Amino acid sequence: MSAIYPILSFLPLLLIGFLLTSALWAKEKSIFADLPIKCALSVGVGFATSSCLVFLWMMIVGRLTRGVFACELLLIAGLGLLLQRQRAKMSVEVRQPNSMARPSRHGPYVLRSVFGLTSLLAVIRFCSVTLQYPHGQYDAFSIWNVRARFFFRSAQYWKEFTQVTADSHSDYPLLIPVSIARSWEFIGGETQLIPSAIALLFTFATVGLVTAAVSRMRGERQGLLAGLVLLGTPFLILHGSSQYADVPVGLFFCATAILLLLHEEAISKNNFLILAGMAAASSAWTKNEGILFLALLFLLHPVIAVMVKGKKECFAEFKALLAGAAPIGAVLLIYKFCLAARNDLVAGQGTGLTVHRLLDLSRYHVVSHWFLSRPFSFGRWNSLTAIPILLIFYFLLLGATVRKKEVCATSIAVSLCIFMSVGYFFVYILSPMDLAWHLESSFDRLLLQLWPLVVFSFFMLVRTPEEALVTEPVAPT
Amino acid sequence: MWCISYSLRVKFGIALLVLVVLNSSVRESIATLHSSRDFGQTHFIPQYEARFEELHHSLSANQIVFYVDDFDESSDQCDAFYMAQYALAPTVLVAFDSNCGCAAKSSMGRPRLVVENLHDPRNDPYLLHLFPGKYFEPQPRNQRFRIASRQHTQVRDFGHGLRVYALSEK
Secondary structure, three states, X not given: OOOXXXXXXXXXXXXXXXXXXXXXXXXOOOOOOOHXXXXXXXXXXXXXXXXXXXXXXXXXXXXXXXXXXHHHHHHHHHHHXXXXXXXXXXXXXXXXOOOOOOOOOOOOXXXXXXXXXXXXXXXXXXXXXXXXXXXOOHHHHHHHHHHHHHHHHOHHHXXXXXXXXOOOOOOOOOHHHHHHHHHHHHHOOOOOHHHHHHHHHHHHHXXXXXXXXXXXXXXXXXXXXXHHHHHOOHHHHHHHOOOOOHHHHHXXXXXXXXXXXXXXXXXXXXXHHHHHHHHHHHHHHHOOHHHHHHHHHHHHHHHHHHHHHOHHHHHHHHHHHHHHHHHHHHHHHHHHHHOOOOXXXXXXXXXXXXXXXXXXXXXXXXXXXXXXXXXXOOOOOOHHHOHHHHHHHHHHHHOEOOOHHHHHHHHHHHHHHHHHHHHHHHHHHOOOOOHHHHHHHHHHHHHHHHHHHHHHHHHHHEOOHHHHHHOOXXXXX | OOOOOHHHXXXXXXXXXXXXXXXXXXXXXXXXXXXXXXXXXXXXXXXXXXXXXXXXXXXXXXXXXXXXXXXXOOOOOOHHHHHHHHHHOOOEEEEOOOOOOOOOOOOOOOOOEEEEEOOOOOOOOOHHHHOOHHHHOOOOOOHHHHHXXXXXXXXXXXXXXXXXXXXXXO
16 A cells, blocks of 8 residues: 555644644744644644544444544634634734744754754664564554554444453553554555554654754754754664554653743743643543643642742643643543443552552562663663763753743653652552563653653753853852 | 863763764664564564454454463463454454453353464464464463363364364353
8 A cells, every 4th residue: 555645644633733733822923933843743732633533433423434534624624714813813913023943054063964864764763663563562463553453443343442452451542543543444444554654753753842842942952962862762763663652652741841831931821731731631542651640740730830930820820731631631531431441550459459569668679679770771772871871971061050931840840750750650569460570561661651751851951052161050169 | 280171071071972872873773774684574463464364254343252272371471362363353352261361241242153273383484483482382282172172163274273163052
């Protein structure tokens, strides 16, 4: 099957993502402002919106049919009209110049060249692994793609997929399998090009999003360095091509933090927060780890925002976050209550068992060992030049700085990294599965989910090369 | 005393980071391309799926069947079960006497067929690439199924160790 069909099948949802992102973007800016960030976000927003629409269609109509594409077209038309009205209104008002820093004529040529070369090598690596394993790795065919086959092949019996995966996380959310089945329905046949292309889009959208967002907020050099750190993480490219859901969920984690930071410098109030809420809810619609992320966002945001900005502003921001998260959250709730089986980690708990695991010090010893050692090796780096170790030295060399208006969002981003890790720690402590097996089979993937968020937060905190070269860090007194 | 200026240290730090990333990318790319010179040798899942093709077409879409293979004696050897399920979807497989997969309740009714999936790398050498070698070490067959299968009638032998039995009415 020609490669053009998968591309065509993604066009409507990418357009939905772009129009929705543009409609919610800062109103004072041109539609082409921040284009690289918008394009990268469009991948996540488009797939999340479209998969929710397709899932609701399947629930209402009873099966996946091509009628859903009419709904997508209607949504595109509606969003297009909304955007046009916004633009018409804006033409009367004074439109702000594009704040996106244009690439300087005397830009960092070397960094740009290295970024281009490593991106090209990463794409080649991704494609050759995909050619080797067109069906992805174990979880891809035992969890994600088998569900997509069920939705596409089984007509009105699609709900029986919960029986198929009775022992393999049958409560996992449906963004990836529904998206695959939707594209198969669009082109009228099954092809492994679709899950592979979805994996490719999410992997490189993650790199693009972090690079573009850091470039936008901290300058091009800093952005390219952030992108290079992600491209220099072999496991990101390797695992991205395995068609698991860890890289897509990682995209939504870092998108949430990026949108929180963009909100701090926007004039249009709370539009970015609606998108941030959407991104956080999309992570929950992708993998169960996203539910922890969503819950932590709604716990940490009020606490930090009240401390930094006060109650009144915090409440308005909280409402915007909630408004963004509500639609996708509602779809997730429908799925969890109507179809999904009980989570295997929750089902394995009981008062006595849980207390016993919580008080078992040997479990803390094992899990702590993984938490202390794996962050330096999960990326499959060379042991002598592991990037996290280099980043620690880099941080000590350049120092840190946070702009006053970004304190709240940066604190939330850093807190999310920390509390997600704490959450994962206790998931392992309470795990009903064989602990060694559970850690072995999932720990690196959990770290990878957080890695784009960690890299983004790191490069937002650390001083830029330009700042460092102008002023030396002040020695502590 | 010779002292390296701060700006030089910063430039060195950035250069080191860039070089490490570049080195990692080039090294990984060479390794990946080296390991994937013969793409045809790694398409084992499609090969494995092909053995189920005839069976897949003979089963109706909304069907639930029992499944048994020679790897499912212990719960951690479910690779074959999941690959069979992947190939036969949307037919629901219920692993026979193992922990690989079970249907709690289904609107599809009670299974009437048993799919037996036995693996012999002497006939299909690619199986050695698809499953760990230890899977093929001699071990007692699924005794309970063997006993049960005596009461079943073979419906069809699809070859490559794939057979379908009908459960007796009793």
